[in-house]
Amino acid sequence: MYKILKKQKWSDTIYSNWIEAPFVAKAAQPGQFIILITNQKGERIPLTIADSNAKEGWVQIVYQVVGASTLELSVMNEGDSLYAFVGPLGIPSEVENFGGKVLIIGGGIGIAPIHPIAKKLKELGNYVVSIIGARTKDLIIMEDKMREASNELHIATDDGTYGQKGFVTNIMDDILKKESEAIKDIWAIGPPIMMKMCTRVANEHNKQIWVSLNSIMVDGTGMCGACRVSVGGKTKFACVDGPEFRGNLVNFDEMMLRQKQYCDQEREALMLLEEKIRRQASNG
Amino acid sequence: MAEKLKPAERLKKDRVPMRAQEPEERINNFLEVPFGYSLQEAIEEAQRCLQCKPPYCVAGCPADVRIPEFIEKIIEEDIKGAFLEIKKTNALPAVCGRVCPQEEQCEGACIMNKKGKPIAIGRLERYVADWARELNYSDAKKASVRLNKKVAIVGSGPAGLACASDLAKLGYDVTIYEALHKAGGVLVYGIPEFRLPKAIVDYEVDQIKELGVEINLNYVIGLTKSVDELIQEYDAVFLANGAGAPSFLNIPGENLNGVYSASEFLTRSNLMKAYEFPNYATPIRVGERAVVVGGGNVAMDAVRTAKRLGAKEAIIVYRRSRKEMPARAEEIEHAEEEGIKFELLTNPVKVLGDEYGNVVGIECVRMELGEPDESGRRRPKEIKGSNFVIDADTVIVAIGQSANPIVARSATGVETNKWGYFVADENGKTTHPKVWAGGDIVTGAATVILAVGAGKKAAKSIHETLSRQ
Ligand SMILES: Cc1cc2nc3c(=O)[nH]c(=O)nc-3n(C[C@H](O)[C@H](O)[C@H](O)COP(=O)(O)OP(=O)(O)OC[C@H]3O[C@@H](n4cnc5c(N)ncnc54)[C@H](O)[C@@H]3O)c2cc1C
Ligand SMILES: Cc1cc2nc3c(=O)[nH]c(=O)nc-3n(C[C@H](O)[C@H](O)[C@H](O)COP(=O)(O)OP(=O)(O)OC[C@H]3O[C@@H](n4cnc5c(N)ncnc54)[C@H](O)[C@@H]3O)c2cc1C
Numbered sequence: 151m152y153k154i155l156k157k158q159k160w161s162d163t164i165y166s167n168w169i170e171a172p173f174v175a176k177a178a179q180p181g182q183f184i185i186l187i188t189n190q191k192g193e194r195i196p197l198t199i200a201d202s203n204a205k206e207g208w209v210q211i212v213y214q215v216v217g218a219s220t221l222e223l224s225v226m227n228e229g230d231s232l233y234a235f236v237g238p239l240g241i242p243s244e245v246e247n248f249g250g251k252v253l254i255i256g257g258g259i260g261i262a263p264i265h266p267i268a269k270k271l272k273e274l275g276n277y278v279v280s281i282i283g284a285r286t287k288d289l290i291i292m293e294d295k296m297r298e299a300s301n302e303l304h305i306a307t308d309d310g311t312y313g314q315k316g317f318v319t320n321i322m323d324d325i326l327k328k329e330s331e332a333i334k335d336i337w338a339i340g341p342p343i344m345m346k347m348c349t350r351v352a353n354e355h356n357k358q359i360w361v362s363l364n365s366i367m368v369d370g371t372g373m374c375g376a377c378r379v380s381v382g383g384k385t386k387f388a389c390v391d392g393p394e395f396r397g398n399l400v401n402f403d404e405m406m407l408r409q410k411q412y413c414d415q416e417r418e419a420l421m422l423l424e425e426k427i428r429r430q431a432s433n434g
Numbered sequence: 435m436a437e438k439l440k441p442a443e444r445l446k447k448d449r450v451p452m453r454a455q456e457p458e459e460r461i462n463n464f465l466e467v468p469f470g471y472s473l474q475e476a477i478e479e480a481q482r483c484l485q486c487k488p489p490y491c492v493a494g495c496p497a498d499v500r501i502p503e504f505i506e507k508i509i510e511e512d513i514k515g516a517f518l519e520i521k522k523t524n525a526l527p528a529v530c531g532r533v534c535p536q537e538e539q540c541e542g543a544c545i546m547n548k549k550g551k552p553i554a555i556g557r558l559e560r561y562v563a564d565w566a567r568e569l570n571y572s573d574a575k576k577a578s579v580r581l582n583k584k585v586a587i588v589g590s591g592p593a594g595l596a597c598a599s600d601l602a603k604l605g606y607d608v609t610i611y612e613a614l615h616k617a618g619g620v621l622v623y624g625i626p627e628f629r630l631p632k633a634i635v636d637y638e639v640d641q642i643k644e645l646g647v648e649i650n651l652n653y654v655i656g657l658t659k660s661v662d663e664l665i666q667e668y669d670a671v672f673l674a675n676g677a678g679a680p681s682f683l684n685i686p687g688e689n690l691n692g693v694y695s696a697s698e699f700l701t702r703s704n705l706m707k708a709y710e711f712p713n714y715a716t717p718i719r720v721g722e723r724a725v726v727v728g729g730g731n732v733a734m735d736a737v738r739t740a741k742r743l744g745a746k747e748a749i750i751v752y753r754r755s756r757k758e759m760p761a762r763a764e765e766i767e768h769a770e771e772e773g774i775k776f777e778l779l780t781n782p783v784k785v786l787g788d789e790y791g792n793v794v795g796i797e798c799v800r801m802e803l804g805e806p807d808e809s810g811r812r813r814p815k816e817i818k819g820s821n822f823v824i825d826a827d828t829v830i831v832a833i834g835q836s837a838n839p840i841v842a843r844s845a846t847g848v849e850t851n852k853w854g855y856f857v858a859d860e861n862g863k864t865t866h867p868k869v870w871a872g873g874d875i876v877t878g879a880a881t882v883i884l885a886v887g888a889g890k891k892a893a894k895s896i897h898e899t900l901s902r903q
């Protein structure tokens with residue numbers, strides 16, 4: 151079980167794996183995530199379901215190597231099996247036919263989780279306007295799939311190496327200035343700071359916006375409270391009450407502080423693992 | 435075979451103490467604290483039992499363990515026989531012998547309690563179960579009859595395991611669905627290694643698997659599959675998903691970095707083995723001073739874990755007095771020996787943090803005890819103006835658990851009460867004819883042995899119902 155059926159490298163730090171997980175594939179819906187453990191000593195890491203196929207029994211994940219666990223995952227090969235893989239977790243996106251346009255914003259690795267939402271919204275008959283962005287051209291992923299899932303696709307890079315130079319929020323602001331009325335709902339997924347900025351723009355235009363909160367998690371089923379976030383002044387568990395919330399109500403600053411909770415330990419773990427991988431490489 | 439003492443001699447003898455790791459030593463490791471009896475010690479303790487007819491002790495055990503019978507076998511030095519007696523009714527003896535609040539259950543009901551010297555039933559049960567495990571002796575065999583009826587169990591805690599064990603022995607095809615990557619429920623994610631070594635839980639789980647029970651890990655009922663689907667696929671469903679949602683204090687500062695629910699803190703340490711970080715990948719942070727809020731077993735486990743993870747000072751903050759603390763007597767004693775500080779009659783009002791969002795302290799207020807409340811315990815009242823601050827790097831909230839709604843959400847026709855617990859009668863029957871429920875998800879957070887008892891009653895009731903069909 152949980153065999154890596156296929157693995158692709160999309161950039162220096164971004165990979166995609168297709169995992170054999172028939173029960174998860176059968177139940178998966180847009181907006182939901184899984185938790186996996188690479189090996190017996192691994193930690194539980196949450197990753198969004200980028201795509202799934204109930205008939206063939208696989209789930210696709212897209213991940214960026216940011217620390218020890220994602221590095222560990224990236225060095226596993228096709229044919230290897232993960233120690234654990236559980237899902238689908240969280241509440242699915244509230245998608246329906248809104249009878250108009252929807253605005254979809256994906257930043258960096260956030261393009262992967264936003265893709266199934268865009269796809270579903272289009273299937274349901276919405277006119278999907280998408281904006282994807284990243285620091286630089288190499289980090290723009292899934293462009294073709296996003297084009298397919300959208301009626302209109304805009305691209306932004308911070309350094310201007312591809313698409314429009316600047317942030318996704320610039321394009322978002324332009325669109326809302328022109329057709330705020332026509333936009334029925336908005337989704338934004340990406341780094342917390344991007345989601346915070348998108349929410350600010352949405353607020354300026356008096357629009358509601360969905361964001362997907364990637365808080366630190368352990369069990370992912372509402373048992374531990376590690377993932378708690380303040381939404382509308384109340385404490386919510388991102389894993390069971392979310393991960394999607396109305397950004398307008400989210401306390402992003404608290405969430406960003408909470409994400410840094412284990413910085414020191416994470417750095418230590420990453421260094422040790424890098425050292426181990428280097429040793430293995432030089433031995434074999 | 436050891437000698438049988440005359441009743442008068444039995445009354446004169448004291449409880450045989452259990453040897454344990456010295457406090458100074460054990461706060462530096464996660465090894466089990468008490469060592470357990472030797473055969474000689476077990477026999478000596480067993481000899482004190484009066485073999486009452488009817489036995490008072492059994493009335494205090496929710497699993498109806500055949501206490502005088504198994505104790506008699508110990509005196510006869512027939513430990514295998516003792517083991518078989520226990521296993522007739524209790525699938526988890528090594529666990530129960532260690533974690534039951536015996537002073538309120540079997541030992542609380544023992545006639546020798548009148549003299550303040552109840553028989554150490556838990557320690558004897560533990561001795562017998564450990565004997566079997568150490569010799570790899572197993573009585574598990576697959577039922578010879580196959581009933582060709584399928585039962586699904588949600589949750590692999592003590593309630594689910596006990597129910598699975600009884601049904602498998604009767605010849606049912608039993609499948610357990612467990613959300614986590616390891617079976618055992620609170621026994622693996624909550625109760626620490628130094629109190630309940632995980633190898634023991636694994637062994638008792640393996641014994642249940644030997645009976646033919648299938649355990650599907652990484653499977654969240656309500657998300658991977660709904661209860662409604664289980665009802666379609668199986669002849670009966672037993673819901674034993676525990677009371678796994680942590681309660682918080684709802685005071686300012688509770689989302690600061692360094693504030694944990696006890697569930698998170700213990701899950702990181704026990705299930706994920708954060709105490710072996712970075713060899714195991716899950717991190718945990720404790721710092722120099724850890725404050726744990728609460729007075730139950732969970733609070734004791736958290737504070738003693740914090741101490742072992744390197745906190746120089748580990749402090750319990752509890753709003754009533756020591757007498758009202760719900761933790762097992764032995765845990766409180768062990769905590770005291772380990773240098774845990776107790777701030778009793780103290781209640782937190784605010785968690786204090788620095789500009790980086792890290793905890794630096796907890797503001798508390800002193801309490802006094804007023805009139806008794808519904809539970810009969812005297813209700814604590816704030817003493818106005820008595821606020822003070824305890825410095826802390828870590829604050830762990832251990833004030834209880836509540837019902838997690840994931841399972842109930844996916845179960846049509848299974849009624850819950852206003853707190854989200856399943857409504858079930860004394861046999862575990864819910865409002866749905868194919869669904870039973872038991873353990874913490876019916877009673878609210880309780881004890882291992884009550885969960886075992888609930889699992890057994892449900893198994894019996896499921897068997898009665900399915901036999902009639
Ligand atoms: C619901 C959800 C969906 C997610 N989907 C994706 C996805 O599709 N692709 C992807 O690349 N990443 C996703 N993430 C983030 C991903 O879980 C983390 O990047 C990963 O856990 C980091 O582990 P690490 O050991 O490699 O890095 P670490 O060394 O642990 O951490 C590096 C950085 O990641 C953050 N982080 C650490 N642990 C977690 C955690 N458990 N959850 C969230 N952030 C964490 C830290 O704040 C730190 O800044 C998602 C997170 C959540 C909660
Ligand atoms: C830290 C701590 C210390 C304790 N100490 C003691 C003690 O010393 N003595 C004592 O007698 N009692 C003690 N208790 C209480 C005792 O552990 C519980 O009362 C008992 O475990 C309840 O058993 P259960 O089977 O009802 O539930 P649990 O043990 O909670 O097991 C429920 C299982 O169901 C799983 N589950 C939950 N949701 C789902 C889902 N949607 N799908 C699939 N699986 C699911 C959970 O992951 C878990 O494995 C302690 C509790 C804690 C937390």
Ligand code: SF4
Binds near residue numbers: 530559
């Ligand atoms: S199961 Fe618990 S209550 Fe029953 S005899 Fe054993 S220790 Fe006592």
Ligand code: SF4
Binds near residue numbers: 484553
């Ligand atoms: S009540 Fe006490 S003395 Fe009597 S049989 Fe039970 S354990 Fe022995």
Ligand code: FES
Binds near residue numbers: 368372373374
């Ligand atoms: S991750 Fe444990 S409650 Fe959300």
